[in-house]
Amino acid sequence: MNTYHIHIKGIVQGVGFRPFVCRLATEMNLNGFVCNGNNGVHIELNADEITANIFYTNIINNPPSNAIITDHHINKITHKEYIGFIIQQSDKHADPDILLTPDMAICNDCIKDITDNTNRRYGYAFTTCLNCGPRYSITHSLPYDRCNTTMQHMIMCPECGQEYNDIYNRRHYSQTNSCSNCAIPIHLYSSQDKCISHQPDEIISIVIDELKKGKIIAVKGIGGYLLLCDATNTTAIETLRQRKHRPAKPFALLYPNLETAAKDVVLSKNVMAALSHKTAPIVLCKLKEVSKTNIQVNLIAPHLDKIGLMLPYTPLLYLIAKGLAKPMIATSANISGSPIIYKDEKALNLLFDVADYVLTFDRDIVTPQDDSVILFTEKEQKIILRRSRGLAPNYFPNPFSLRNKKVLAMGGELKSAFALLDNKNLYISQFLGDQESFESQQSFTTTLNHLTDLLKVKPETILVDKHPGYFVSQKGKELATLYEAKLIQIQHHKAHFGAVLADNNLLHSKEKVLGIIWDGTGYGDDQQIWGGECFVYDNNQMQRVIHLDYFPQLLGDKMSLKPRIAALSLLSLIPQHLDFIKSYFNETEWRYYSKLIEQKSNLQTSSMGRLLDGIASILNIRQVCSYEGEAPMLLEALARTCTDKQQEHYTLPIINGCIKWQEMIKEIIQDIIDNKPSNAIALKVFNSLAHSIELISEHTGINHIAFSGGVFQNALLIDTIIENLEGRKQLYFHQQLSPNDECIGLGQIACYELSLSTSLSSDNKLEEL
Numbered sequence: 001m002n003t004y005h006i007h008i009k010g011i012v013q014g015v016g017f018r019p020f021v022c023r024l025a026t027e028m029n030l031n032g033f034v035c036n037g038n039n040g041v042h043i044e045l046n047a048d049e050i051t052a053n054i055f056y057t058n059i060i061n062n063p064p065s066n067a068i069i070t071d072h073h074i075n076k077i078t079h080k081e082y083i084g085f086i087i088q089q090s091d092k093h094a095d096p097d098i099l100l101t102p103d104m105a106i107c108n109d110c111i112k113d114i115t116d117n118t119n120r121r122y123g124y125a126f127t128t129c130l131n132c133g134p135r136y137s138i139t140h141s142l143p144y145d146r147c148n149t150t151m152q153h154m155i156m157c158p159e160c161g162q163e164y165n166d167i168y169n170r171r172h173y174s175q176t177n178s179c180s181n182c183a184i185p186i187h188l189y190s191s192q193d194k195c196i197s198h199q200p201d202e203i204i205s206i207v208i209d210e211l212k213k214g215k216i217i218a219v220k221g222i223g224g225y226l227l228l229c230d231a232t233n234t235t236a237i238e239t240l241r242q243r244k245h246r247p248a249k250p251f252a253l254l255y256p257n258l259e260t261a262a263k264d265v266v267l268s269k270n271v272m273a274a275l276s277h278k279t280a281p282i283v284l285c286k287l288k289e290v291s292k293t294n295i296q297v298n299l300i301a302p303h304l305d306k307i308g309l310m311l312p313y314t315p316l317l318y319l320i321a322k323g324l325a326k327p328m329i330a331t332s333a334n335i336s337g338s339p340i341i342y343k344d345e346k347a348l349n350l351l352f353d354v355a356d357y358v359l360t361f362d363r364d365i366v367t368p369q370d371d372s373v374i375l376f377t378e379k380e381q382k383i384i385l386r387r388s389r390g391l392a393p394n395y396f397p398n399p400f401s402l403r404n405k406k407v408l409a410m411g412g413e414l415k416s417a418f419a420l421l422d423n424k425n426l427y428i429s430q431f432l433g434d435q436e437s438f439e440s441q442q443s444f445t446t447t448l449n450h451l452t453d454l455l456k457v458k459p460e461t462i463l464v465d466k467h468p469g470y471f472v473s474q475k476g477k478e479l480a481t482l483y484e485a486k487l488i489q490i491q492h493h494k495a496h497f498g499a500v501l502a503d504n505n506l507l508h509s510k511e512k513v514l515g516i517i518w519d520g521t522g523y524g525d526d527q528q529i530w531g532g533e534c535f536v537y538d539n540n541q542m543q544r545v546i547h548l549d550y551f552p553q554l555l556g557d558k559m560s561l562k563p564r565i566a567a568l569s570l571l572s573l574i575p576q577h578l579d580f581i582k583s584y585f586n587e588t589e590w591r592y593y594s595k596l597i598e599q600k601s602n603l604q605t606s607s608m609g610r611l612l613d614g615i616a617s618i619l620n621i622r623q624v625c626s627y628e629g630e631a632p633m634l635l636e637a638l639a640r641t642c643t644d645k646q647q648e649h650y651t652l653p654i655i656n657g658c659i660k661w662q663e664m665i666k667e668i669i670q671d672i673i674d675n676k677p678s679n680a681i682a683l684k685v686f687n688s689l690a691h692s693i694e695l696i697s698e699h700t701g702i703n704h705i706a707f708s709g710g711v712f713q714n715a716l717l718i719d720t721i722i723e724n725l726e727g728r729k730q731l732y733f734h735q736q737l738s739p740n741d742e743c744i745g746l747g748q749i750a751c752y753e754l755s756l757s758t759s760l761s762s763d764n765k766l767e768e769l
């Protein structure tokens with residue numbers, strides 16, 4: 001008889017790994033132990049060589065469904081004699097080397113428990129098991145044990161304890177286990193200091209009744225507070241918009257189940273699978289012509305043809321949704337532009353400005369997260385729009401060959417998310433919002449500190465964007481001093497290209513790849529504002545080969561919320577058409593802006609986002625936006641209403657490395673003068689962009705094309721590209737990350753790795769500061 005040690009890394013904690021090993025060992029009559037460590041799961045056992053190998057192979061080949069194994073070893077060690085097989089206390093000595101288990105939506109077994117009136121968990125709002133419940137959001141240190149979570153103070157009742165210790169129970173060693181006898185205390189407030197109930201059943205029935213009456217209720221979820229109200233009640237939604245100062249930005253909906261959702265939206269197979277998945281994201285779905293549940297579409301998503309919806313991912317939300325039996329608005333509870341509120345004290349302090357009631361409970365949230373958002377195009381291409389709860393913070397498999405390096409990439413300023421490479425493991429934070437407000441900056445810093453503390457990482461290299469004014473880049477500089485780390489700047493759009501290469505495992509591709517990087521803004525190598533860029537990747541190097549022809553950047557960053565300013569900038573270069581947009585300004589404005597363009601701005605932009613904004617203005621779709629991306633979203637929705645699937649396109653020639661957009665703008669204006677329907681013009685614009693990509697591909701002679709940048713959140717554009725080019729070109733879209741700036745952190749590491757694996761050309765040389 002020998003003694004063996006097995007070490008397994010990956011997502012192996014909080015997913016029922018120890019109970020699974022314990023059961024298997026017991027079935028095979030093996031003696032030894034299993035335990036959690038900071039670097040994974042450790043097992044020791046007595047067995048002969050053949051049995052040990054059968055046991056080992058069994059674990060590796062059939063792990064629990066939510067586990068991901070990244071690395072595993074078996075070694076023969078000095079003999080020790082074990083009696084029985086046990087789960088031993090966790091070992092905290094090693095350095096952390098583990099993937100972090102994300103939060104998981106309530107599983108079907110737990111739904112059965114809370115809806116079966118003979119079950120002891122009937123109606124219990126915090127039911128969890130090994131297969132579901134919060135993990136990352138409640139973990140304050142490693143390894144994952146109850147004492148290292150925000151449930152540390154709670155003691156299990158004898159029955160829960162029995163389940164916990166029963167190796168055949170699905171709550172064996174479930175760290176989040178509780179029931180109504182040892183319940184997580186729950187509270188309903190009607191004002192900051194007036195708690196009206198602590199009674200779980202009573203609270204849920206009051207919440208349902210008040211929702212029916214049109215009240216707005218703030219309910220604590222997994223990653224923060226949500227604001228709920230009846231999505232069929234006009235007054236309730238109008239009140240919510242007024243109180244939240246949110247005139248038009250669409251709200252997401254929470255449906256009690258798929259059957260109810262099917263009454264309002266088109267549910268493809270992929271959409272249903274995504275909605276029911278343990279990550280439980282918001283999925284943008286195409287609205288049916290008539291809403292059978294009577295949701296107030298015009299108030300929920302004004303002028304759009306899609307709504308975001310999700311299914312209840314916590315038992316509490318499930319019980320409320322089931323009781324109400326109608327779709328609810330479920331939107332992150334925050335105060336105008338600030339991050340999601342996740343602390344009870346702050347919720348009670350601030351949320352009564354918006355909500356009539358606040359529902360809290362005594363399981364703290366350590367890591368705030370918004371709901372993740374995804375969509376599928378009509379051609380079933382998946383696009384991640386926001387990567388957060390359920391998806392963050394692991395990135396697996398790690399696409400980098402950099403080993404034994406600790407690299408922190410600070411990401412971009414808007415749609416911020418940082419990336420952290422810790423030896424073999426790669427983490428990408430949840431979406432951390434736009435770093436313009438102090439609260440967002442605080443939240444970024446807190447999340448970053450939490451992750452580096454949790455993993456005990458001290459970065460040796462810090463990567464930042466080239467933009468001199470970014471908060472995240474300033475923060476990166478501070479940290480570089482603190483950690484005595486190397487600080488390196490990476491250009492924004494090269495980072496985008498690096499990200500889509502890494503996301504498709506193309507980082508050291510032998511083939512040349514064309515990168516079409518179209519977004520709103522990024523600071524260029526020539527100090528201009530880039531955003532309509534084409535790069536060629538060849539042998540670990542990137543080169544900018546074509547870009548959208550420059551036009552003046554007016555009003556700095558404010559240009560992005562004012563499509564008419566983008567139009568003005570475009571038309572300032574086609575002065576004979578300037579008067580076409582004069583009516584979008586009053587006289588004082590027109591005089592002011594006419595002077596502004598005469599002054600000849602030194603700052604130029606090649607932004608594709610601004611070109612689309614300008615077109616939306618010329619078409620008089622929107623002149624001033626109330627949220628980021630509104631104009632292009634409306635342009636897309638408008639184009640989708642065009643039933644005449646014409647293949648016409650505008651002229652977008654490539655001359656001297658520039659995509660000349662001037663001719664297209666003239667032709668659009670002519671089409672408007674000729675009374676061509678605006679939806680046909682909008683569709684023709686997207687056709688033109690797809691056609692332009694084909695021209696770029698021909699121009700460069702490269703047939704492998706990768707896409708990144710916020711413009712590629714546009715489902716119609718993606719489908720038009722697929723329709724025109726699939727089969728003839730190899731197309732690469734983002735896989736695990738969003739094409740928007742959330743991918744910049746990953747891309748910064750990609751560019752860093754490329755710079756290390758090439759003799760640097762001047763274009764690729766990274767500037768160390």
Ligand SMILES: [Zn+2]
Nearest residue numbers: 107110129132
């Ligand atoms: Zn469960």
Ligand SMILES: [Zn+2]
Nearest residue numbers: 157160179182
């Ligand atoms: Zn209990």
